[in-house]
Amino acid sequence: MVKDVTIKAWKPVFPMEIKRLSKEVFMFIFHHEVDLHKFYMKRPWSIRGGHLVLKRWSPDLTWQEVDFSTSSIWVQVHGLPPLWRIEENLRRLGSRVGAVLEVDLIGEPGSAWRKFIKLRVEVDIANPLSPRVFLPHPNRSDLWIGLKYEKIADLxxxxxxxxxxxxxxFAEVFKLNYQSGKRFKAAGPWLRVENKDIPKEIAATSLTSNPASSSNPSCQ
Structure with missing residues (x-):
């Protein structure tokens, strides 16, 4: 099943071998660096709802020593003010999620109204995915900076x-504190890129504390 799914999805140009090392660990052997690089850089992948953690295997390690506790995931950062969109700040923000591997500034240079910024982050998959970072906003409510994770399957x-x-x-519900000390349910569809929602508690707070002005729609 793993072989059928990966070959159909990846369509390698050169032959690819797959060997099963244990119940949940598989070795993919590529016969050309071009195929390996293409599939590795497009990670993460999923197989029938299961999250596939891809790691390059160094010859000086046994496969049992390969660390599968983290996975490289593209994280979209939504709602960040234009003045914050410099690499140093983005790396600092991304470090709240994991180790930042790459920063991709979407759009043309100087474009202040990009919908989001992308960070490739090495995420500890044993921990809950964070839905946000609160950005201090002097004399106003802290800004909700939404984090959305690309290509995640079961969540x-x-x-x-x-x-x-x-x-x-059967675990406890993952909750976080808002600035007022109010707790809210942190995990939900808003963690996915195809969903535009935010937690209802945050939405309610935003509507009551920062009402949009009909005379200045560009600030909404």
Missing amino acids: CYRCGIIGHDQKNC
């Missing part, structure tokens, strides 16, 4: 961890 909306859904989860 639990109860505990916020990749690899299962909430039907099979």
Whole structure:
């Protein structure tokens, strides 16, 4: 099944071998660097809802020593003010999620109204995915900077961890504190790039504390 799914999805130009090393660990052998680089750089991948963690295997290690506790994921950063969109600030923000590997400033240089910025982050997949960073905003409510994760398959909306859904989860509900000390459910559809929602508690707070002005629609 793993072989059929990966070959169909990746369509390698050169032959690719797949060997099963354990119940959940597979070795992919590429016969050309071009194929390896293409599939590795487009990670993460999923196989029938399961999150596939791809790691390059160094010959000086046994496969049991390969660290599969982290995964490289593209994280979209939404709602960041234009003045904050410099690499130093973005790396600092991304470090709240994991180790920042790459910063991709979407759009043409100087474009202040990009919809989002992308960071490739090495995420600890044993921990819940963070939905946000609160950015201090002098004399105003802290800004909700939404984080959305690309190409994630099974994600639990109860505990916020990749690899299962909430039907099979008995962990405590993952909650975070808002600036007022109010707790809110942190994991939900808003962690996915195809969803534009934010937690309802944050939405309600935004509507009551920062009402949009009809005379200045560009500030909405």
